[in-house]
Amino acid sequence: MNPRKGTVETIDPASIDEGKLGFRMTKQRKMVYDVILDEMDHPSASEVFLRVKERMPSISLATVYNCLETLTQAGFVKQVNMDRAPSRYCPNQMDHGHFFCSECGEVRDVFKREGTALGESWSLPRGSRVEQFEMVIKGVCPECAKKAKQNKK
Amino acid sequence: MNPRKGTVETIDPASIDEGKLGFRMTKQRKMVYDVILDEMDHPSASEVFLRVKERMPSISLATVYNCLETLTQAGFVKQVNMDRAPSRYCPNQMDHGHFFCSECGEVRDVFKREGTALGESWSLPRGSRVEQFEMVIKGVCPECAKKAKQNKK
């Protein structure tokens, strides 16, 4: 599942201290988080909804949105956006960016070379406060690029 | 207007060779592009619409969207997205990223330090084809950070 050793790092649900959380880790929130951890494939809200529904049929889409917002605010997951497509959710805590394949639509985590941080070497206006760096790369993934090549032959 | 020398570079409307364009540079398209060049402040589609409407009252919002799409595909402007907020449009041809102030909502171009390209030092899956790098930085701009400080006193 992991493309490289050490490129995935998530928050262990078992380690969550609800007291320090500021909100309750309800059944729904836990289930939404579990579903995202299960596949790590950057699902959208409605994909999460479908998957959670299988194990918890009474959950509503609005709740999934609520849970995703809470989990995002708490830092459990990151919301990932590409153009105007539905937001996707990523539980990887590492410093990384996202690659979107314009052929198959897949999203995958991508990393900087050894020793360089996401925000490194950016020259920002003096006095600005940074809350978040986000790198999005659009292109064609190796699998789709290969297929495209074969179709040409 | 330019924060630093050499940080803005746009396509001169006068230099456009319609023959090579693949589409007509119509009144509407030209006006939309002109309006974006005029302020360089990353307007949204409806902001563009309002500004164009002043000089061309008969234009429709749908046409503004169409023009923006054409101009984007042709590489005249870049569509810039932040979370799920309305897309904004940037005519700066330089290799750069965008800083979003979460206080005032302003967007500004930001640049990498001398000699480093946007896509530099990213380690991508072997065989992937990159079409676009996009860096989005969220935070508080110097002006808003200053105001916040003063309010605390």
Add this chain to the structure above:
DNA sequence: TCCGAATTTAGAATAATTCTTGATCCAATT
């Protein structure tokens, strides 16, 4: 157990964008 705040639910509402359809424009050809 009871209370109140937090959370969930269902459905309505919102808003940016896209789609549809008919009208208009314009360059190339007759």
Add this chain to the structure above:
DNA sequence: AATTGGATCAAGAATTATTCTAAATTCGGA
């Protein structure tokens, strides 16, 4: 100069991801 066909435009309807609303439910603490 008139004709024609494809590109473009305009207006409004449709779409869709997301947010909002209001009522019901849950749950921890008094």
